[in-house]
Amino acid sequence: MGKSLEYSTIEELSKLLSSLEISTKELALHLLDRSEKLDPDLNVWVTMNPNLEIETYSQGNTSQLAGIPMGIKDIYCTRDMKTTCCSPIYEKYEPGYDAQTVKMLRDAKAVIMGKTVTTQFACGDPPPTKNPWNLSRTPGGSSSGSAVGVASGMFPAALGSQTAGSVLRPASYNGVVGFKPTYGLVSRQGVFPVALSLDTMGWFTRSVKDAAILLRYLSGYDAEDKDSVKVDTKSYISNTEPISRPPYIGIVEDFYYENSDRSTMKTFALLLAKLSKAGAIIETANTQLDFDSILKSHRVIMNCEAANTHKDNYEIRPDDFAPRVKEIIENGLNTPAHTYIQSKHFQQNYTRQVSKLSKKYDALIMPTSLSAAPTTETTGEPIFQAPWTMAGVPAISLPYELDDDGMPLGVQIISNHFNELNLLSTSMWIESVVNFTHKPPLI
Template structure:
């Protein structure tokens, strides 16, 4: 994989020009894209910028995010073929203002839902890279680009990062602007980042937001609460091994590690995530669903068909549970620095029929908390499983600092 931190250091030292750094990515894309299929569009004659902390850094943008120089088809060309926004989404402009070069649009499941892309997992071509940010995770894992942007409504950043063995952050809700991103659920949609390592994610997030404190140093001797998420069902192949391995590594490296059980209100929040998501989805996709029903992506259409029974009263009750659960989780996080949980139930599913299960992600998305994926374990078939460090809302620097600790502990 291409290290953003290494490219940035060499550029600042004068050992690498921004043009040469960008050329590394363009060459890698040319070499691997036909096999991996991570992009749906490529920028024409991309040029490296001369200024900015991310000058020379190539970035891929998930194709539900508006770009003024490339179409945004949202994985649904049957409805949005050739759709050309007039302006960049704010997150794209933040990247450009930081000096990064947008080199292409990465694949997304249709409308960031369930209908898979043709993208392959670079770790094992017979398996899915996950979704919905399929191309962003795969492009980084394949060593094509050092940075990519994705989104998460259920588990669409952290889960594909786990399946592909890369670092990623789902920041606190709306730390990165969701404006100019096709909406699925305005309570849940969160813009996130993929990179080779936690250091790369931290550097990029700090540069994009102008918040230098997000490039946080490693947290020393953190207090870690392990959450098995039994309420979400048992882990799959490689899952339990990954979490146990990570907990042991953290304790060996000097962390205080103990298992935590989530209170009933938090478990209830996990159960009602679907109510919030689907009630809002029916409004977000009202035009597509009503006016283009027959050509809607079939798996998303079925999800909408199956969730028409949710009422405003159901939604209001779910929001009430959400508020109470967020308060309860915040109280828990006063006694530990971070939570440690699996990023996915296990390894990436075989084939491309499914992008995997978001059941280990949806609670944290609803809670709006920052989550950082750290590759933790490699199962048979060269298939990774990650763990996520989870901090309280607004404590993104702490989640990153703990992830840096976990990364070092797991490499020891």
């Protein structure tokens, strides 16, 4: 094996498993062992799958996910484990059924290793999880455990979710790939909501190819998700390859350049030079987007819908909510309907603007976050990721370099709705140019 099992991709592991070079049990126990060693420092897990050893024997070989161990954010319902949302209110909750995406993973014979730490109710309160690159830095939120598990070699892939920036930001902070598909492309059935106009399922992997593999297994219409969209998903993501011509890339400078820290700015400029040298056609995108209004509307929609989600529990047990969740609910409860309606209309118009803008390019790029991971009293700012969640366009973050403190930085890449093909193939091209091979300083 050229690479250690703990840092292999789905693609690599799948080959080892199907050629019988390793067994599913061997792989699972190896990763379990690593988990047990690292978890006391990193706090990735909420619940480990009690049936893991049994499951590892049930290998199938028709699926690329057969025998692949995965972490699942603890807001996804699971038939055989608790789903706590890392909240005292749900600490004993056993839904007894699988979220649609978990079911799809099991159908593809993936091995569900267990449930990973989420910030409380997938909002902004800091989690116990630590950043494997530097334990004094935040792993980001809200999909903290899923991101850190992939970054630290506990599992090759994990499910998360994004309402503002909860997949792409932790991906960026932890040096892994974070992907969020087009709104409506992947079912949210069985996942505890934050705000249904925004919530998008997503995942962490070690390569763009792996993100594409998961999309193939997880996308598709689901009548149980009220915003699920009927589109043909199988054809355009079946076998993603790097784009075969130099990609045409637009840079989103407005707002992003003025809010990035110096280290990010400097490193991002070098990235652009590198991409350009490799043949990419790069130009400044004339976005004409009003980012202040975008973020304000995003916040209104999130607060109001989260208030609706939590209202009944909040009335009975207000003190069991963490401060940031509480603030969101309170703000939401105090917002009049017409303010919410205005924000929804804004979202609709803005979504069209983004669609029009992104149509021009193979992809738009910008830094994923303002800076590398900040310290642990926060999960970091979601303002760089939220605009694309709100527009519902697919987005991916790739690690591309370390900053002066040795912390990973991510580049965010977006494309038009349901244009995952271009997004992924352009991202694969960028990935091959940046060739990020750094690993966190762990055992």
